[in-house]
Amino acid sequence: xxxxxxxxxxxRGVDERLRGDRIVEAWFSxxxxxxxxPRDRQAKGLAGRxxxxxxxxxxxIVCELGSAAPASASTTAQPDSQWIVHLGMTGRLLxxxxxxxxxxxxxxxxxxxxxxxxxxxxxxxxGRLEFRELDFRxxxxxxxxxxxxxxxxxxxxxxxxxxxxxxxxAIKAALLNQTLLAGVGNIxxxxxxxxxxxxxxxxxxxxxxxxxxxxxRALRKTLQxxxxxxxxxxxxxxxxxxxRGFFQLEHCVYLRTxxxxxxxxxxxxxxxxxxxxxxxxxxxQR
DNA sequence: CATTTCACCTGGTGGC
DNA sequence: TGCCACCAGGTGAAAT
Numbered sequence: 001x002x003x004x005x006x007x008x009x010x011x012r013g014v015d016e017r018l019r020g021d022r023i024v025e026a027w028f029s030x031x032x033x034x035x036x037x038p039r040d041r042q043a044k045g046l047a048g049r050x051x052x053x054x055x056x057x058x059x060x061i062v063c064e065l066g067s068a069a070p071a072s073a074s075t076t077a078q079p080d081s082q083w084i085v086h087l088g089m090t091g092r093l094l095x096x097x098x099x100x101x102x103x104x105x106x107x108x109x110x111x112x113x114x115x116x117x118x119x120x121x122x123x124x125x126x127g128r129l130e131f132r133e134l135d136f137r138x139x140x141x142x143x144x145x146x147x148x149x150x151x152x153x154x155x156x157x158x159x160x161x162x163x164x165x166x167x168x169x170a171i172k173a174a175l176l177n178q179t180l181l182a183g184v185g186n187i188x189x190x191x192x193x194x195x196x197x198x199x200x201x202x203x204x205x206x207x208x209x210x211x212x213x214x215x216x217r218a219l220r221k222t223l224q225x226x227x228x229x230x231x232x233x234x235x236x237x238x239x240x241x242x243x244r245g246f247f248q249l250e251h252c253v254y255l256r257t258x259x260x261x262x263x264x265x266x267x268x269x270x271x272x273x274x275x276x277x278x279x280x281x282x283x284x285q286r
Numbered sequence: 287c288a289t290t291t292c293a294c295c296t297g298g299t300g301g302c
Numbered sequence: 303t304g305c306c307a308c309c310a311g312g313t314g315a316a317a318t
Contacts, residue, residue, distance in 0.1 A: 002311060002312090003311060003312090006311075033294080033295080059311095059312080059313095086312085086313090087311085087312085088295095088311085088312055088313080089295090089296095089310070089311055089312050089313095090295090090296075090297090090310090090311080090312095091311095091312095105296080122295095123295080123296050123297065124294085124295045124296050124297085124310090124312095125294080125295055125296080126294070126295070126312055126313075127312090128313090167288085167289095168288080168289080169288080169289060169290085173289080173290085176312090178312090178313080185311055185312070186310090186311060186312085187311060188311095231311095232311075234310080234311065235297090235298075235310070235311085236297095236298095236311095237311070254311095255310090274289095274290075274291090275290080275291065275292075276312095277309075277310080288318105289317105289318080290316105290317080290318075291315105291316085291317075291318090292314105292315090292316080292317090293313105293314095293315085293316095294312105294313095294314095294315105296310105297309100297310090298308105298309085298310085299307105299308085299309080299310105300306105300307095300308090300309105301305105301306090301307090301308105302304105302305090302306090
């Protein structure tokens with residue numbers, strides 16, 4: 001479900017509503033899959049902690065947690081732990097009230113001092129929940145991810161071009177590789193390749209400097225606009241308040257197989273690339 | 287090492 | 303209505 005714009009939207013929503021709140025208790029389902037950290041360790045770690053801030057990195061939602069509230073609203077307390085949520089394909093993170101009916105496939109419920117509840121719901125169970133203790137004296141445990149890809153919203157031309165240099169794989173497959181760029185998934189890979197006028201199967205290392213710069217800008221612009229519209233709700237994505245996004249209305253190729261290209265009218269084609277449905281305009285993309 | 291394929295899950299849709 | 307094939311926003315392990 002969620003790529004960078006959806007994860008960003010959810011993280012902002014959770015941050016707005018939960019910042020400063022205290023986690024009273026955490027409940028987890030008995031399914032083993034979603035827990036990168038064993039559920040009892042998560043429950044123990046989360047209980048009593050304060051949500052200092054919530055942000056996105058790549059496709060991860062990171063809740064910065066502390067054991068004491070900041071001294072004042074303008075100061076920031078040092079986090080001592082993190083709760084990291086990856087939504088997989090169908091994961092939802094919802095701020096709700098305890099009396100709202102519990103949806104099927106609810107795998108985590110965090111009750112908060114304010115009376116609110118943070119719920120993690122994930123039908124396919126591809127999502128992952130992780131709890132980390134931080135130690136700022138140990139550089140390996142300051143909260144950095146193991147192999148973080150570059151952020152597509154802030155990467156510059158030189159660094160972007162360097163990611164693909166010498167690579168033989170298809171540019172679309174390269175865009176999906178989270179250790180190169182973090183946050184791009186199937187929708188935004190297809191959409192940004194369309195806006196850059198580049199065929200998904202082109203070898204990444206064979207793109208010209210001009211094409212790479214078109215791609216970098218198309219990617220940034222597409223992601224920014226999607227964030228403004230609250231993400232793409234293709235089937236079931238909703239933000240932390242349960243609201244759908246609107247960027248699906250702006251899709252030019254994704255899931256538009258056979259429909260006319262919005263630019264030239266040529267039917268959109270679908271191929272399989274890196275095991276994923278891949279959509280492009282055979283006339284606009286070269 | 288780089289790259290590709292597949293398994294992990296449930297649910298929705300469309301054909302017969 | 304049922305049954306079946308196929309498709310879906312993601313990743314990480316295994317195979318090549």
